[in-house]
Amino acid sequence: MVAFHASALDGVARNPALPTPLLLRLLAFDGGGDGPPRYAPQRAGLPESAVAVILAHPNPGARVDFAMSKLAEPAQRARLVDDPSPKVRAALAYGPEWGDPRASVALPDDVCARLLDDPDPSVRTALLDSPHLAPSFVASLATHHDPAARQVAARAWEKLAPDERLALLTDPDPEVRRVAALGQCRRDAHLTAELLRDPQFAAEALRRGLLHRADAERHVAERTHLAALAENPSLPADLVERLAVDPDEGVRLAVSLRPELDETRRMAIDFTVGDLDRGDGVHWVREGLADPEVLRRAATSAHPLLRRSAARSPHLPPDLLHLLARVEDPVVENRLGIHHPDTPEEVLMRVYARLGGTFSAWMAETHPRFPREGLAARYADHPDGNYRRLAVRDPAATPTLIERLSHDPTVWTRQAAVGDPRLPLHRLREALHVPELASSAGANPALPEDEMAAVLNRAGVPA
Secondary structure (H helix, E strand, O other), X not given: OOHHHHHHHXXXXXXOOOOHHHHHHHHOOOHHHOOOOOOOOOOOOOOHHHHHHHHXXXXXXXXXXXXXXXXXXXXXXXXXXXXXXXXXXXXXXXXXXXXXXXXXXXXXXXXXXXXXXXXXXXXXXXXXXXXXXXXXXXXXXXXXXXHHHHHHHHOOHHXXXXXXXXXXXXXXXXXXXXXXXXXXXXXXXXXXXXXXXXXXXXXXXXXXXXXXHHHHHHXXXXXXXXXXXXXXXXXXXXXXXXXXXXXXXXXXXXXXXXXXXXXXXXXXXXOXXXXXXXXXXXXXXXXXXXXXXXXXXXXXXXXXXXXXXXXXXXXXXHHHHHHHHOOOOHHHHHHHXXXXXXXXXXXXXXXXXXXXXXXXXXXXXXXXXXXXXXHHHHHOOOOOHHHHHHHHHOOOOXXXXXXXXXXXXXXHHHHHHHOOOOOOXXXXXXXXXXXXXXHHHHOXXXXXXXXHHHHHHHOOOOO
């Protein structure tokens, strides 16, 4: 197949205006053994007739693509739970590789339960590794017959009932008992002491467990896992003060994040943050992303890492959202753009301007509050093609401007313009035969049905 015919076909496969008869024709295509273009099974709002074709498609690749779609409804994907291919069931069990953090793609609990009892071990492993499991399902794993499932439940310790915790602490499997002990050790100094003797769990036990003073003093004297120890909630106040002036900068930083410190004491500690982004954030803020008091303490702090952790919450009230939007911290802005549905337009524009081409910039540009009005006047003649591309978003952009931008020197701008339904039809038809534009042209919702059918014909899709 000629390359631009394949590109045009990929575009048509994701075209939101693709009529159902052409969609069904495309889904039945075997793609030379590779299945239909993967955008076809991954479309949003698939009609029932299309879902039925995918579920029965002879090529497992088409079913895998549907199983991992971030756009399909979880209940639709769940219908693959009895698929004959373990690869398809494993893909369903794991779910989308990535998606919008603002959306949920979790499968129903009863479907997850069936996948966890699948006869193929790869399916069970994929499910337990999935980042998309609902909290209710994770809690239900506490009594599952598979020790690996009980370990997953034990890692969600605070969501478990007392009788479930007790059962995991006395579990016949030693690994389950150790993970359960790690959850319970914040309330039990004896369990903490036991875990400190296990190299695999010692650092985490020091970070979260209820400590005997002697154990804390020993680790301070031996200078082992001090940064973890500095986070421990039960660390005696005098040892906190000693670690606050430790020569190790990482230890001082850990002390500065302790939740009990007031702002004066916190900011008196000599620490450096710079561009550091602690991934999933500071643990006590992360655990309280829906707690108004925790969010207020973190968002109003002068400590950059606390503000960055608070910015991960979609539950920020308007005053804290606008406070964080004004702190002029790129990491905070990135987090707001990814996680908060009401991020101000000016923050989204700064993220886009600073990080064009990255995931954070893509999340900002696809955010529902990303600006549209006035972009053509501001950016149509901008020297940077990434900004000229934004002019296409403006509802006031004229067909003449869109056509001009479809000839822009920057390929990303040309592609954006070619995908816009205001593009004059003669230019849209022309773009279908330009290799770097064919995919965008195929996806243009203004493409006439006969042109879509012609794309399928040229690509060899049987009628």
